[in-house]
Amino acid sequence: MEADASAISGIVVEPITDADIPQISNIELMFFAYRDFTADADRILARLGFGRAHHRALYFVNRKPGMTVADLISILAITKQSLSRVLRQLIEAGHIRQLEGQEDRRQRRLFPTRSGRELILELSWPQSRRIDAALREGGQGDDVTVADFMRNMINPQERAVLGNLSTRQD
């Protein structure tokens, strides 16, 4: 069966549902959960004139102090040209320092400074709190399923739109 509008004007009026794509609601939850997860840090970054790329670079340097530029490029899966600007700005801002490798003097070992450490903690705390809360909030029963977790990661006021999806509007 096909709706009239579809036959007439070549459009599809039926929403996709989990009958089409079994994990459709989890796909959606991933999208919203990640968006709100990153939004916490984005606000702080915007204030400082940094972006997500700075966050990621600073994060991994704090996570593995002394890593080389090549290590960082490999983990972030970006090109050295993409990294260079971001890294330069972090170095200029005094959040990261490069030290010549002791064994291999071609290498630039990357270390966070005190302010770089402080900044990554400031960026990570809201994210940690959001995850922690999402793991505790719980869902239907006692234990938190993956779907519950992702739903809990989403800002409460935004959770409403989830229910409105997958309905025809015509």
Added chain:
Amino acid sequence: MEADASAISGIVVEPITDADIPQISNIELMFFAYRDFTADADRILARLGFGRAHHRALYFVNRKPGMTVADLISILAITKQSLSRVLRQLIEAGHIRQLEGQEDRRQRRLFPTRSGRELILELSWPQSRRIDAALREGGQGDDVTVADFMRNMINPQERAVLGNLSTRQD
């Protein structure tokens, strides 16, 4: 206590750990899980000359056929100027059609075409399969915890780097 290098050159050599940020490993898992989750669709999109913005717009139009431009702007949380380029390209490619609203003729009701439906299914299947597999793969015990799930979402060959993080390299 502080390492010598730190005292000398103003750097921090200790990695951040979950002693600093309790949910640090889950923050990391979120980053990698989402990156691999989106990579599935990104490859298909690149082939067609589209980006993630096209994917998201097409997705929600398929999820709620007949939604207005204002609805879409609201869900995506972007400006109409940002949406316009993406929407125009999807319309030109024949994946979305706009129909004048029946009650309110200022509105442009957005519907997927057959090809728009097919494309979103093609984009969603790999993501659905990845989530489905991650939910089934399991972790330590029988049931899949949130951390297990996110770890399972990551491409197997990339899971190795997770263990190497949070160690000094100096």
Added chain:
DNA sequence: AATTTATGTCAATAGTGCTGACATAAATCC
């Protein structure tokens, strides 16, 4: 001495987002 490796830089391009300004048509308000 020749080659490879680690890093850096310059230039051009693409995708996605933003703000501000302005335009049009249709709905709504008074």
Added chain:
DNA sequence: GGATTTATGTCAGCACTATTGACATAAATT
């Protein structure tokens, strides 16, 4: 019926993040 608001669209300029390709330097390796 005239004024205002709403839904949409478009133009221009800018920012951030990413890409590819080309070239350069210094240090390690063969």
